[in-house]
Amino acid sequence: MALTPFMIELKEKNAVIVGGGRVAERRANTLLNNGASLTVVSPDAEEGIMQLAEQGKLVWKQKGFAGNDLGHAFLIVVATDDPAVNESVVKAASPDALINHAADSEQGNVQFPSFFRRGHLSISVSTDGASPMLAAGVKRDLQARYDESYEAYVDFLYACRQHLKQQSSLERSEQRDILRELLSTAYLNSDNQQKMYDYLEALTGRSPL
The missing domain is CATH 3.40.50.720 (NAD(P)-binding Rossmann-like Domain)
Incomplete structure (x- = not known):
């Protein structure tokens, strides 16, 4: 099946x-x-x-x-x-x-499937019924890789993306470049997230928050 x-x-x-x-x-x-x-x-x-x-x-x-x-x-x-x-x-x-x-x-x-959530991030694993134990093991590995810090990080990504979508002053290519930059693990850090919020506010004249 x-x-x-x-x-x-x-x-x-x-x-x-x-x-x-x-x-x-x-x-x-x-x-x-x-x-x-x-x-x-x-x-x-x-x-x-x-x-x-x-x-x-x-x-x-x-x-x-x-x-x-x-x-x-x-x-x-x-x-x-x-x-x-x-x-x-x-x-x-x-x-x-x-x-x-x-x-x-x-x-x-x-x-x-075996699944877990980190805020907006949902991760699921399935073996199509072949081995639920394997699925559970893979899930545990992913939970360790994508720990609780990702909940705030994905919220940050969401806020930035929604903000950029509403900015007609920015070219699509500029928006994509910013969104691509945000995928850096440096933005798992809350201080760097705040710096990006400040940058976007200065760039667009409106706070993303």
């Missing part, structure tokens, strides 16, 4: 997780952190899922799965330890639904 990497907006999209174990809990936290409207269907659930339900952050249907539980789900996560139930979820899903099958990626059309 050939997968196409892309970023997706899940805010207020209906998502259904069938299953209440640890995988379901991890998926629930990921989806809620990205603004999905979430329903979990499972007779039993991890403590974390129950707490989220009590807090009103998700709907927990404390029952076995039935076809009508999927409703108009935009995204379906199949995460039970019962192959027969998992198969019934896949069969009941709309042909247009996005399906993540935790136990058998070939039965779905969406996978959750």
Whole structure:
């Protein structure tokens, strides 16, 4: 199965997780952190899922799965330890639904990669299900390479780029030259970032901040 990497907006999209174990809990936290409207269907659930339900952050249907539980789900996560139930979820899903099958990626059309964020910077790693342990190891290496300092740095890049886009007094080539310069690791330093802010303010007559 050939997968196409892309970023997706899940805010207020209906998502259904069938299953209440640890995988379901991890998926629930990921989806809620990205603004999905979430329903979990499972007779039993991890403590974390129950707490989220009590807090009103998700709907927990404390029952076995039935076809009508999927409703108009935009995204379906199949995460039970019962192959027969998992198969019934896949069969009941709309042909247009996005399906993540935790136990058998070939039965779905969406996978959750290992990922982390540094502010505006998102980095994900996938082996197409071949080795989640390898993906986790590569993620750890990248987390060490792109540490917490990159959150402020990428915010800085964003502010400068937005500022330059609004400056009609600068040629496109001038804007690109400045943006290329900002890729230097010297600008990981907050003092150098402030110097660039001061330079852009003097150059354009308006503060980037």
